[in-house]
Amino acid sequence: MKKLFTMIFLAAWALSASANDGVFYAAGNQLIPIVETDISVKKEVLSIVRQGDYAIIDVNYEFFNPTKAKTLLVGFEAPSPYNANFSDYRNSHPFISDFTVNLNGKELPYKVALVRNDSIYYQNGKFIYADTSDEELIHSIGSINGQYVYYFTAEFQPGVNTIHHQYRYKVSMNIAFPIQIFYTLTAANRWANHQIDDFTLNIDMVDSEEPMSFQIPATFFESADEWHLTGQGRIEEDLFVAPRDSTEKYAVFHIVSNGVSFHKKNFHPNGELTVEHRTCIFDLLGVVNKNGRLDRALQNYAAKQYHYQLENMPQMLEIWSENPKAAEKIPQRCSDYTRRIMRNLPWAYRGYVFKDKKLQMFFESTQWYIANPSYNGSQEDFSDGDFKWVKYWDLDKNSD
Numbered sequence: 001m002k003k004l005f006t007m008i009f010l011a012a013w014a015l016s017a018s019a020n021d022g023v024f025y026a027a028g029n030q031l032i033p034i035v036e037t038d039i040s041v042k043k044e045v046l047s048i049v050r051q052g053d054y055a056i057i058d059v060n061y062e063f064f065n066p067t068k069a070k071t072l073l074v075g076f077e078a079p080s081p082y083n084a085n086f087s088d089y090r091n092s093h094p095f096i097s098d099f100t101v102n103l104n105g106k107e108l109p110y111k112v113a114l115v116r117n118d119s120i121y122y123q124n125g126k127f128i129y130a131d132t133s134d135e136e137l138i139h140s141i142g143s144i145n146g147q148y149v150y151y152f153t154a155e156f157q158p159g160v161n162t163i164h165h166q167y168r169y170k171v172s173m174n175i176a177f178p179i180q181i182f183y184t185l186t187a188a189n190r191w192a193n194h195q196i197d198d199f200t201l202n203i204d205m206v207d208s209e210e211p212m213s214f215q216i217p218a219t220f221f222e223s224a225d226e227w228h229l230t231g232q233g234r235i236e237e238d239l240f241v242a243p244r245d246s247t248e249k250y251a252v253f254h255i256v257s258n259g260v261s262f263h264k265k266n267f268h269p270n271g272e273l274t275v276e277h278r279t280c281i282f283d284l285l286g287v288v289n290k291n292g293r294l295d296r297a298l299q300n301y302a303a304k305q306y307h308y309q310l311e312n313m314p315q316m317l318e319i320w321s322e323n324p325k326a327a328e329k330i331p332q333r334c335s336d337y338t339r340r341i342m343r344n345l346p347w348a349y350r351g352y353v354f355k356d357k358k359l360q361m362f363f364e365s366t367q368w369y370i371a372n373p374s375y376n377g378s379q380e381d382f383s384d385g386d387f388k389w390v391k392y393w394d395l396d397k398n399s400d
Contacts, residue, residue: 022174023142024082025095027182028057031165032190034073034122034149039156040064040193047202048181048275054168055181061163063191065156075151076165077187080117080144087139090114090132093148095170102164103154110152117146179205179277185220185269199267202230203275204259211349212277213368215250219271221262224251231258234370250276254368256351294330295338302341303366331393343393346386351375 028048033039043062048055078093086094092112101108115121116128130146138144154163172180188196205212211233218239221227227235233255253260331339341362344354351372354360363369379386 022172022177022180023084024079024172024182025084026081026093026169026172027079027184028055028167028169029077029184030187031059031061031101031163032075032077032187034075034151037070037072038066038192039070039072040066041188041191041196042160043198044188044196045200045202046183047204048183049204050171050179050181050207051168052207053171055171056168057166057183059163059165061165063156063161063163065158065161067158069155069157072154072156073151074154075149077184078148078150078169080114080146080148082143084142086142089138089144092150093169096148097168099150099167100165101152104157104161108152108154110150113149113151114144114146115149121147121149177276179214179275181273181275183273183275185271185273189268195266195268197266199262199264201262201273202259203261204230205253205275205277206231206255206257206259211254211256211368211370213252213254214275214277215252216276217271217274218249218251220269220273221251221264226264227251227253227260227262229255229258230261232256232370233258233260234368235260236367252367254370256370256372294333295335298334298338298342299362302345302362304368331395339393339395343390346379346382346389347377350381352377 030044040063041061042064043060045060047058049058050056076099078096080089080093081095084095088094092099099110101110113121113127114130114132116130121128127149130144132138132144132146154161172182174180203216205214224235224237224239229235233253236252236254239249239251331342334342337358340356340359344352344359344363347354348363348366348369351370352375353371353373354363364371
C-alpha cells in the first residue's frame with residue numbers, strides 16, 4: 001500500500017506541468033481611485049466566466065458623485081506573473097487582454113504603467129516605475145518585481161454614473177489545483193463609502209457539457225447558505241475543512257450548468273476571492289492512509305471526485321506504468337462492486353440513471369451526482385480519457 005501512496009503522489013506532481021509547484025499568471029481586481037475621492041460605489045455586478053484556460057471578467061458599476069462634476073484618475077491594479085513564460089511585458093500585462101472601460105455609454109482610452117510593487121506608486125502626480133533594467137533576470141525567473149496599473153481619466157457627473165468594465169486573463173494552477181481564479185475584492189473599500197452598497201457576484205465555471213466541481217475559501221462570507229444556484233447543480237450545505245488544511249473553510253459547488261451567485265448589501269469585503277478546481281489526489285491519499293483498504297479508499301475517492309481528475313487519470317496510469325504490474329493489479333485487487341463504481345464514473349458524471357439499484361444508490365449518496373433522466377448513456381461526448389478509464393476498469397466487460 002505504501003508503494004501505491006508513492007505512485008499517486010508522483011503522478012500528481014507530474015501533472016503540475018511546472019516547477020515550484022505551480023504558475024501564477026494574473027488576477028482580477030476592482031477599479032480603484034488612484035487619489036482620494038468622495039465618490040462611492042452604490043452597486044456592482046461582477047460576473048466571472050471560465051472559458052478554457054481563461055477567466056472572462058464583466059463588471060457593471062454604479063458610482064455616486066455627491067457634488068459637482070469632477071475629473072478623477074481611476075486605476076486597475078494587476079500583480080505581475082510568477083514562474084511564467086512570457087516575452088513582451090513592458091507595454092501591458094502579458095496575460096491580460098481585451099481590456100475595455102465604458103463610462104456613461106462612452107468608451108474611454110487608457111494607459112498602462114509598470115510600477116513599484118507597493119501601495120505608494122503614485123506620488124506628486126507621477127507614477128514611480130518598477131526597475132526592469134535586468135531583462136535577462138526577469139525572463140529567467142518568470143517574474144517581475146513590480147505591478148501593472150491600467151489607468152484612465154474619468155469625468156464623473158453629479159449623481160449616478162455607470163461604468164461597464166471587461167477583460168480576460170489566464171487562470172493559474174498548482175499541484176493541488178489545476179484551475180485557480182484569483183480576484184481582489186478588498187480594493188473596493190478604497191472608495192468613499194468603504195464598501196459596495198449592493199454587491200452581486202456571479203461565477204460560471206462550466207466550460208463544456210461536463211459537470212464541474214470547485215471550492216471557494218470562506219474569506220468574505222460565513223455560510224454556504226449565502227450562495228445560490230443560477231442553473232443546475234448542488235451546493236454542499238456546510239462549509240468544510242479540506243484535507244491537509246487546519247483552519248481554512250470552504251464552500252463546495254458541484255455544477256452541471258450555469259453557475260452560482262452571491263449577493264450582499266453593504267458589502268465590506270475583508271478577504272479576497274479564490275475559485276479553486278481541486279484535484280482529488282490528496283483526498284484519495286488521505287482516505288487510503290486513514291482506512292488502509294483499497295476498496296474503501298477508491299469508493300471514497302469516487303464519492304468525492306472532482307471531475308477534472310478523471311480526465312487526467314490515464315496520464316497518471318502511464319506514469320504508474322514504470323511499474324506496470326502495480327498499475328495493472330489495482331483493478332484486480334478491488335471487489336467487483338468497486339470496479340463497477342469506478343468504471344461507470346463517466347456515465348455518472350453525466351447524470352445517467354442506472355438500472356442497477358445498488359449502483360444508483362451509491363451515486364445518489366455522493367457529493368456530486370445529479371440525475372439527468374434525459375441522458376441515455378450515449379458515449380458521443382466521451383473524451384479519450386473517458387474511454388481509457390473505462391477500459392482500465394473493464395475486467396469483466398460488463399456494463400450497467
